[in-house]
Amino acid sequence: MTSTPASTLVLNPDELGPDPVPGMDLAVELGIDALEIRSAEGANAILLGADRLRRIRSLADERELRVAALASPLWKWCLPEATPGRVDSFGFATQVPPGERLAHVERALEAARILGAPLIRIFSHLKVGGLTESFAEDPMLPRALELAEQAGVRLLIENEPVCTVADAQSLLTVLERFHDAGLGLWLDLGNLHEVGQADPATVEALAPYTHYVHIKDFRQAADGSRRFCPAGTGSVPYDELLPRLGALRPALPYALETHVRDTPAEALAEGAAYLRAALAKVLP
Template sequence: MVTCPASALVLNPDELGPDPVPGLNLAVKLGIGHLEIRSAEGANALMLPDDRLRHIRTLADERGLKVAALASPLWKWCHPEARPGRVDTFGFPTQVPPDQRLGWVERAFEAATILGAPVVRVFSHLRVEPELTEGFAGDPLLAKALNMAERAGVRLLLENEPVCTVAHAEPLLEVLGRYHGQGLGLWLDVANLHELGQATPEVIRALAPYVGYLHVKDYHVGADGGRVFCPAGTGCVPYGEVLPLLHAACPVLPYALETHVRDTPAEALTAGAAFLRTSLPGGLR
């Protein structure tokens, strides 16, 4: 199994806009050698034609950058008759008929192969009307996708996303315990876990054996009670407590910056990279 190198920082170029070049150049400027690809040129990566994916790969290769992960929207979907709320899928449809889903899984593996991405993110079905919400554990497509991933030489990692069915620690541990032996790992978003009140040392220790990738974003609570995103290390997410625990359990993790800071993304990414480099024992590349 190909893996991202230990203690690596990862940058997502689409944080700076649809043109990937500014993000790639910022990665070089910050000494970040790995990329997460989610969208580019105004389209979700899964919906880009092969030649555009190859173009992104060439842009990365020219700068000495490697793609650490394909941040796909797989399983961030529901039946066409369901009515999801506001969901950010970066240009990918949320209402996907079941007979079209295998095709998207196959496309994700094709895209990952073109980009050279060793891991592919998945979600766990959108939470919609109770009678239409689908279960992730036991989904036959998941078992098929895990077998396909093994043949393709990539790994599926499940993100804990609050709008999806598997976000709290208890169902996460249940699903990961069931499928970890088949290759499923955890794409851990600590801020999402904190939003649910579960970014505690006990939960982090329980989830740590499954973590294969870490999303790092931060926020503080606004006057209206909503989240206001800010550079990593300046908000309310307890990274000072969480990062040493994760590093002790998993010293070979990639740390991917996901700021969601819209007005000054380059500055937020720069600050986040500096924060992570000074916060982890041994630092980061």
């Protein structure tokens, strides 16, 4: 009998703060052997110099941890003359002149090389009214995909609600067009819930393109805001979504993105336990 490959749990050290060491140590404590790197030492990862990136890689190697993905801010930007809303970009500028963007792609590819990350997250331009850019028609996208292929990494688009490609239909349109060129999906199930499409049918449609999964959970507060909580304790219907996704794609990385500010370590531990139990029900 052929065994089914196991899914991988991933932890982002910056959920615990700018020093990556506590997050890495928590990963070891929780039996998680893969990391997602987004920011460290107070800076976005793609803005860190080579020496600082090598230090992060060394800290991971010392703990026998590998870097599963680089959570870059690429394409979470708009034109300099546009006015973006409140955007969480982890220390990266949101207004970027087109002439400077390819250099950021090249920096991200170099950061991924140093860290040993085979996957790089990208977005799809911020929605900024009449100045919103088209991701599918961005002339830099084919070049970035070509450079990524040459570097041996894959670019994955995240379904981010503040960006132009967030709902299922727009995702499928872009992925069907660019998947053969190397573009894949960084599926955030919490974001899918935020746009009202967190259902098994949508997950089934997106599954063939999915290479990485973000797991976060939240409850809706009385004032309409989101209150983040450990995975499995909020309103995201993971009990419906994970069985379908796990059945279709049994060997995916699942990255815990708690966003719980007061007790992040406890939230990550609780989320990891929930996720392991949920995935154990899916895999034979």
